[in-house]
Amino acid sequence: MLQRRIDDHAPPTREAMREAEEIFYTHLRRVGLKHTDQRDTILHTFLETRDHLSTDELFRLVRKKDAKVGFTTVYRTLKLLGECGLASMVPFPDGTTRFEHQFNRRSHHHMVCTECGASVEFFSPEVTKIEEDIGRKYRFDATRHNFQIYGLCEDCRKRSSRKPV
C-alpha cells in the first residue's frame, strides 16, 4: 500500500543514536549474541528513518548501504530491535506488519486513510493514561498499546464525492 506521510519529524540527534546503539549492544551481550557489521548497518539504517517500515522496505534501504546483507538478517535483527524496545510492531490494515522507532519518541498514534493509505501521526497523552488505568483495573502489567484511527482523508473524501458510489 502507498505510504504517504502527512507530517514528519526531525531526525534523531547524534546522542540519541549513540544511546540507541548502547541499548542494542547491551541487549546483544545480555542474551549472548555477537556484534556484527550487518547488525550495525541495519540498526543505523533503521534509526535514520522516520517511517513505518515493513521488513522488506528496511531490507531495501539496508541494501543501498551494503548489498550483501540478506533479507533474513534484516528480519531477524528487526526482531532483536523489538526485544530491546527500540522498535515496535504495528499491524497495518493491509495485513503487513510494520516497525517503528520506539526509542526517545513521544507515545504517538496513527490515523490512516483507508482509501490512499496516507497516515498522520498524532499525540494523545490521554491514551497513555487510559493504558495505565485499564492495566491497573484488570491487573495487567501493561507495556504498550496500539491505537489507530481509520477514516477518509480530506483529499479522498473530495475525490469520492465527485464520483459517488
Next chain:
Amino acid sequence: MLQRRIDDHAPPTREAMREAEEIFYTHLRRVGLKHTDQRDTILHTFLETRDHLSTDELFRLVRKKDAKVGFTTVYRTLKLLGECGLASMVPFPDGTTRFEHQFNRRSHHHMVCTECGASVEFFSPEVTKIEEDIGRKYRFDATRHNFQIYGLCEDCRKRSSRKPV
C-alpha cells in the same frame, strides 16, 4: 495462539438477531447480491458466537451446521459482514486477522496478554471522543479505530517471577 477469554457476554437477543439479518439482507440487495443458504448459515453461526474468530475458526463452526459450506464462502461472507458493519477486523499480534461483532455492541477494546494470549475486553468512552477530536483536527472522516493494550496478565506475571530471565 491460545485464546482464553477472561470476560464474556450475553448472547444476542432474538430481535437483535433479526435486526442483524435485516441489515445483512438489505446490504446484499443494495449491492445486487443474492440470498443463499450458505450466507444464512454463516451469518447465524457468526452471530451466535461472542469470540474473536479467525476465518478458519468460523469455518469450522459453520461446518458443524452444514458440512458442504466451503472455506472460501465463509471468507467471502465475512468480508460482506464487514462491509455492512456487522463485523470488524481486528489484527491480532500473532499475525492473524480476527473478526468480531460490531452490531449492537458498545465500542470496546482489548487488552491482550503477550505471554498467554488471554484477552480482556474493556470499555472506554474516552477513546471514542479521541477518535472524533483527532478526526476533526486532521480533517479526516474518522470511521473506526483499533485500540489494543498489550502486557502481562496477573497469572503470567506470577509465573515469570518464579523463573526469572
Next chain:
DNA sequence: ATGAAATTGAAATTCATTTTCAATTATACG
C-alpha cells in the same frame, strides 16, 4: 592463532489469505 558457538543468507517451507474457474444456483422476466 584456534576452536566452539553464533551468524549469515539463499533457498525452502509454512501458513493465512486471496484468486481462479467450471459447475451450480438464484432470481427476474416472458
Next chain:
DNA sequence: CGTATAATTGAAAATGAATTTCAATTTCAT
C-alpha cells in the same frame, strides 16, 4: 411455469508475508 442471465459456490491453485533450514562463514574468548 420455464428460461435466460448473472451471481454463487467450493476445490484447487496462487499469492505473499513470515519463518525455518542448513552449509559456509564469521566472531570472540582463550
